[in-house]
Amino acid sequence: MADLNSLLASGDEVAKAEGTLPPEALPEPRSQGKLVLRKFLRHKLAMFSTGLLLLIILFAIIMPLMWPHGYEDAGFPSFAKPSADFPLGTTEVGKDMVSQVLRGTQFSLLIALTVSILSTAIGVIFGALAGYLRGFTDSSISRVTDLFLIVPQIAAAAILAKVFGGGTWYIVALVLAAFGWMQVARITRAEAMSLSQREFIESARASGAGTGRIIFKHLIPNMVGSITVNATLAVAQAVLAEAALSFIGLGVQLPDTSLGRIIFENYTQLSVNPLLFFGPFIVLVLISLSINFIGDGLRDAFDPRQRRVKA
Secondary structure, three states: OHHHHHHHHHHHHHHHHHOOOOHHHOOOOOOHHHHHHHHHHOOHHHHHHHHHHHHHHHHHHHHHHHOOOOOOOOOOOOOOOOOOOOOOOEOOOOOEHHHHHHHHHHHHHHHHHHHHHHHHHHHHHHHHHHHHHOHHHHHHHHHHHHHHHHOOHHHHHHHHHHHHOOOOHHHHHHHHHHOOOHHHHHHHHHHHHHHOOOHHHHHHHHOOOOHHHHHHHHHHHHHHHHHHHHHHHHHHHHHHHHHHHHHOOOOOOOOOOOHHHHHHHHHHHOOOOHHHHHHHHHHHHHHHHHHHHHHHHHHHHHOOOOOOOOO
């Protein structure tokens, strides 16, 4: 018994000398999600942008409940100068600009989120089908994608929004989504073609899994990184596309509104009452920049080759 104890003790000493540790002494391995979150949290610009975007969203949702003037209230002095009651002044029809900006931010974010979800879903499904099935399906989807890419997005969206809905916000969102899925489809197609040659896909085929199960249970979950990044960037693109459409008077129409429409209604006051223009313009720029920086942070976080985190 003594010899056995001494043998075990010598084994422990050898293990220590060789630098090996028992399993319980080893650090717990981090999951992929934890690694991505850690890298994203260390991206200072992305974290600042996340806080800024959340602050804008909270202001747009909560501030109208406390602000004394409603977005439909009219009858105030026309083009009133900035004051304690009207920090950004009033419009030509006597509406408070702060309440208009808050309402426009709500609609712009709602449209952008709707466009991002729909365009990402369409692009992911088409891209995954093309990349996995290949052949005739790949050729057909690729040709349709090329066709949509050569169509001027703003011009087509303006015509369709005017024909089908008269500028209601959801029609504008649907039209923009119809012309915003092509880049996502191309990226997803390339990833699906690469993943379809992997062993786990071959195993799924051998087990008798159908096309739908392989795509939705195996391919798409393994592309969540690129899907998340592209969905985030699609929000910023949708904000600017909607603003451009509304600025030329072919986007959101009354009684709905948006930041782009508010800018369109007040751009003539740029030299006389600059806050009527710069108020919604600055909010629009801050939303777009913050979402783009968040997308950059997510792209770096999901990139396995990215060892250092950019500031």
